Amino acid sequence: MNGRVFVIGLGLIGGSLALGIKDKHPQSYVIGYDVSEHNVKLGKMLGVIDEKAESIMAGAIHADLIIIATPVKETEIIINMLAEMPLKKGVIVTDVGSTKGKIVQKAQILLDKGVTFIGGHPMAGSHKSGVLAAKELLFENAFYLLTPVQDTKEEEINSLKSWLEGTKAKFLIVTSNEHDLLTGVISHMPHIVATSLVHQADHTSKKNDLVTRLAAGGFRDITRIASSSPAMWRDILLHNKEVLLQLLNDWQHEMDKVISLIKEENASELFEYFQHAKNVRDELPQNQKGAIPAFYDLYVDVPDYPGVISEITGYLAKEKISITNIRIIETREELNGILVISFQTDEDRLRAQQCIASYSNYGTTIEK
Incomplete structure (x- = not known):
């Protein structure tokens, strides 16, 4: 395929998508925009993009594909901006956000104007960030969830898949609601739990400073994901509010069950509780990427x-x-x-x- 691709947000995800597109479609022309001039200069120097856009409008109006690779709150703002622009006929707009319900709802203003919007979420990442960490095979063998609305044409979905073929990801089509439930369970909730464990350890360390010293080993490993961007996770939790409130309610019931088993000293049930979790965890796929970056x-x-x-x-x-x-x-x-x-x-x-x-x-x- 050839054409003009406009990437808004030249971080790890946006940069990696740009590299994948350039590798698979060398005739394409990739334009980049980022609020950080430093990121744009690096992207151009590293060959992630071919040209920088002076503004979102300058890059968007002639693009055949627009990728919004920004935090979810900014994605909503950019969708509003795009809806006011004279975009090229046939352009496809997609995003990479980890929540989809509110974004797809917001994108209705594009759909009402005849602009194709297909929500997307490449479920892979890295412990590094920024365009310097971008690599074309970041998403290889990772699941890439697409959330088109019901009346999206098959050829439009296939066109987006073709553009993104260089990622070598595994594409799955799900509804926006299904996406938010899935990511809530396997990504958002683990981040909340890890963060809460760190808070609990911090509170206890005020009474016993050995907590901090002993937490340097396994505890630090199992709570690594708590080091993720606070601003990003604030927005994700607010975007996926309804799903997470239900999941947190379920989690409270789960903890109540554990508390009851411990109070009753129910040894056999406690053993079964851990055994079942071990069996389920041991059966999880090992050689494919998931929602949380592997260590x-x-x-x-x-x-x-x-x-x-x-x-x-x-x-x-x-x-x-x-x-x-x-x-x-x-x-x-x-x-x-x-x-x-x-x-x-x-x-x-x-x-x-x-x-x-x-x-x-x-x-x-x-x-x-």
């Missing part, structure tokens, strides 16, 4: 002596394997330490495991 950690048993970290990273550097984070869980005199190295992809983690094994006799573990 590709490699645990390395290393002796506690000066220079061991630079030794390990030196091995990885020789093989040109990039890491995203590195930390030590535990080191004590005359005992092994546990070095935790994080990677962007599972492929990088497996390569690192093989690399370390070839250069040393340090044990490595991948937790499932």
